[in-house]
Amino acid sequence: MFLVTGATGNVGRHVVGELLCAGAKVRALTRDPASARLPAEVEVARTADAPLDGVTAIFLNPAVYWGGLGDLLPRAAEHGVRRVVMLSSAAALDPDPANELAAHHLRFEGAIEESGLEWTFVRPGEFASNALGWRDAIRAGEPVREPYAAGRTTPIHERDIAAVAGRALLTDGLVGACPVLSGPEALADPEKARLIGEAIGRPVPFEEITPEEARKEMLALPYMREGLVDVLLRLRADAVDADVAPTGEVERITGRPARTFADWAADHADDFR
Template sequence: MILVTGATGNVGRHLVGELLTAGAKVRALTRDPATARLPGDAEVARTADMPLDGITSVFLNPAVFWTGLDDLLARAAEHGVRRVVLLSSASTLDDDPANTLAAHHLEFEQAIEDSGMEWTFTRPGEFATNTLGWRDAIRAGTAVREPYAAARTTPIHERDIAAVAAKALLTDGLVGAKPVLTGPETLTQPDMVRIIGEAIGRPARFAEIAPEDARAEMLSRPYMSEGVVNVLLHLRAKSIVEPPEPSPEVERITGRPARMFKEWAADHAGDFS
């Protein structure tokens, strides 16, 4: 049986579906099983209970275990878990010692390597779902306000991350691999705003703001620390002079091209309407 943590998250929900379609038995963890709305074929359990009996492989979303993995990995080994697939991050490729996001994910990766279990670290770049933070502005018809209009990114559809994770859990071809996952195109934020507007059938606007104004706005959010804000602004500015290259890994691993951002926008048009 495969354990999926963060099963109601952007990636986890699609991963549960991928695994069930492939005929796997799935135990899906969520904070509140009563409101999870997961497929009936999945066994749903509370994250706080963390039942590991009968589990052979684990999909690990680090957001669920932000304070550390030691207890979970020790218990997993005791229960005979053979493989861990981690939702890591392409930020691990950044060599800036001030990148706290990279350091945190690398710490998780190292702990899993040291556990002695088989592992795969999926390293997605920017999630297309990050643009859901624009929905209030787009719904209201006001401009999306962000710094660094010329910054470029390779937004990846969460379904593609889930498809790669499913391959890593169901087959042996990705054991010991650290695939960097991206969408198939390089886009600016104004590009993505325009594409969302096309998906919902009305124009959406972008307005560039100063990095200092963006910093103040980001720090006002309860889940944003100064370290995270610094990293995000640093990576955004860096991508102007060192734009990211789309990775071929989604297509290589799944056998089909990664989804374009316009496909993501069409799938999520209801979130912006």
Template sequence: MFLITGATGNVGRHVVAELASQGRKVRALTRDPASARLPAGVEVAATADFPLDGVTAVFLNPAVFYTGFGDLLERCRAHGVRRVVMLSSLASEQAEDSNPIGRRHLDLEREIEASGLEWSFPRPGAFATNTLGWADRIRATGTVRGPYADAQLSPIHERDIAAVCARALTGDDLVGERPPLTGPESLTFADQARLIGKAIGKDVRYEELSPEAARAEMLGNPHMPPAIADSLLEMWAESVGRPAFISPEVERITGRPARTFAEWAADNADLFA
């Protein structure tokens, strides 16, 4: 039995679907089981209950664990769980450079390592789904507002992240590994806006804001701490005119090329139109 946390989230939903398509027994955890809409045959339970009976491997999404794991890892051992796969972050590789996103993920990685459980930590970089934050403005005005139009990233499709996580849960070749995961191409923010426009048949323009104006907009989100906003702005500034890192790990692990951002935009066009 595989237990999946954050099972209705951007990545977790696809981890569940991937495992279910393989005929695996899956227990999906979500805050609201009644509205989960997961594949037939998947057992759905409340995150608050966290039932571990019969579970051999657990997928942990750090977004579910705001204050750390508490006694969860001890409970996993007590119930016979053998393996933990945690969705980490490529930012963990810069954690010693005062990157708060990376530090948080690295701290959680170390907590799992110390537990004695088998582990794997897929480390994706920029998520293609981050651009969903542009959807309202694209629908209303056909523009995107943000800093550093020429900052380069290699956004990854959430289905590719999920495929790697499913492989880490079910096979032994990724035990003790931290595979860095990216999309297959380096794209600017302006490129991403253009490709979304192409997918929806509409011209979409990226309107560059000053770092100060962008920071003020970012902090308008109550879930955006100032330290995270500052770290992101610094990272984007450093990536202007600098091709993004491209990892071969998605193709190596899954046996097929990573999906392009254009494919992601086509898959999600209805969310922008």
């Protein structure tokens, strides 16, 4: 039995699918089981309950446990859980102690290492699904507005993250590994907007704004904090002059090329129409 936390999220839902395709039994954790909309063969439970009986491996999304893991790891050891595969972040590689994202993921990685359980830390860079933050503007026919338009990243499709996580859960080849995942190409935000436009059949304009304007708009979001906004804007600024290259880890691990941003845009076209 595999336990998937954050099972209705962008990545978790696809991890469930990877495991089911392999013929595995899955227990999916979600805050609201009644609205989970998962396949009938999946056992669904509340995140707060986290039943561990019969579980041999856990897919752990730390976003679900922002305040801490509580007693999850010692309970896992007591119940005979063998392995934890954590959805970490490439931010964990940032040496800046002010990087809240890095500190959050490293704290969880450290706790898992100390637990004595087998582990794999999957470290994706920018999610292609971050572009869903442009959904309202694109639906309204308004321009995508971002700072540092020349900055390039290698956005990764959530299905590729899930595919690597599935390999880590189902096989032994990634035990003790920290694969850094990326998409197959480096793109700037205007290029991403253009590709979304091609997927939905109409142009998506892009407007570069100042970092100060971006800060104001980001701080207006309910889930943003000053320190996090500082980190995100610094990462955007750093991307302008960075030598950005795909890692190739998705293809190495899964045996097939990573999906492009154009693939992602086509998969999510209805979100922007």
